[in-house]
Amino acid sequence: MKWGALAARAIVAGAIMFAPQAGRTQDVRGEIEGIVKEYLATHPDDVGKIATEYMIKHPEAMAVIIAAMLKYRSPAKANAGASTAGAPAATAPTAAEHSAAIADNAALLLSSPHQVTLGNPHGDVTLVEFFDYSCGFCKRALPDMLTLIKDDPKLRIVLKEFPILGPGSVDAARIAVAVRMQDPDGQKYLAFHQELLAASGPASSDKALAVAQHQGLDMVRLQRDMASDEVKTTLAEDMKLASELGVRATPSYVIGKDLVVGAVGLAALKGQIDTARKQVAN
Numbered sequence: 001m002k003w004g005a006l007a008a009r010a011i012v013a014g015a016i017m018f019a020p021q022a023g024r025t026q027d028v029r030g031e032i033e034g035i036v037k038e039y040l041a042t043h044p045d046d047v048g049k050i051a052t053e054y055m056i057k058h059p060e061a062m063a064v065i066i067a068a069m070l071k072y073r074s075p076a077k078a079n080a081g082a083s084t085a086g087a088p089a090a091t092a093p094t095a096a097e098h099s100a101a102i103a104d105n106a107a108l109l110l111s112s113p114h115q116v117t118l119g120n121p122h123g124d125v126t127l128v129e130f131f132d133y134s135c136g137f138c139k140r141a142l143p144d145m146l147t148l149i150k151d152d153p154k155l156r157i158v159l160k161e162f163p164i165l166g167p168g169s170v171d172a173a174r175i176a177v178a179v180r181m182q183d184p185d186g187q188k189y190l191a192f193h194q195e196l197l198a199a200s201g202p203a204s205s206d207k208a209l210a211v212a213q214h215q216g217l218d219m220v221r222l223q224r225d226m227a228s229d230e231v232k233t234t235l236a237e238d239m240k241l242a243s244e245l246g247v248r249a250t251p252s253y254v255i256g257k258d259l260v261v262g263a264v265g266l267a268a269l270k271g272q273i274d275t276a277r278k279q280v281a282n
Contacts, residue, residue: 082249082262114234123156130162133172133203141263172203178225
């Protein structure tokens with residue numbers, strides 16, 4: 001392999017896995033940025049080709065890239081009760097655009113073979129939640145989802161991994177998908193989901209693996225499944241679906257024709273579910 005291609009691969013991998021972090025000295029960062037800029041300027045086609053190849057092979061890495069990019073965008077007022085990357089409000093889709101996108105993506109949103117389904121699998125209304133294991137608001141909203149499962153026997157719940165809060169979130173999501181792969185009825189996944197979201201602080205690979213082991217998962221199989229195409233496909237599908245729907249914060253819910261952003265509380269979720277039931281009845 002030519003030195004240029006090798007260096008480009010290192011640049012791409014480094015940008016993905018080690019987006020700017022606290023603790024790196026300014027002089028080292030400046031030196032690295034200078035080297036990267038020089039290489040990008042002199043080998044644009046080479047880098048573009050390699051970056052494309054990497055994304056095709058590792059689509060789940062887009063979560064880390066998107067999170068790192070959005071962190072440096074111009075700040076805007078965040079949605080109340082949601083962990084968000086702070087996208088400018090002027091570019092936010094309208095309610096009508098959300099509804100149209102939900103209708104256009106209904107198959108993947110409601111019936112993907114790569115999702116987790118809880119509650120009544122034949123429920124008359126489906127609540128879809130996009131979440132991140134590092135999201136404090138998702139942690140706060142967890143009891144709402146558990147109460148809905150217990151109190152509403154006609155409700156179907158779908159969980160979508162949306163790891164936008166850094167590499168630890170992506171690692172936890174990969175492990176969560178591997179948990180789902182060895183748990184057809186979703187009960188072990190739900191126990192894993194509850195325990196990991198209940199943990200304090202941001203998610204990490206170590207935390208997620210410890211929870212999986214505590215819940216009695218087959219750890220040998222888990223490690224094998226984490227590297228599978230199913231994990232890559234699931235995360236890539238969820239990220240693409242979130243983009244299509246205009247989901248930009250966690251937790252975000254799709255209920256009926258509406259997108260609900262933030263930890264809005266149990267009463268608000270029940271109200272949206274009632275509205276969706278009326279829409280189905282009509």
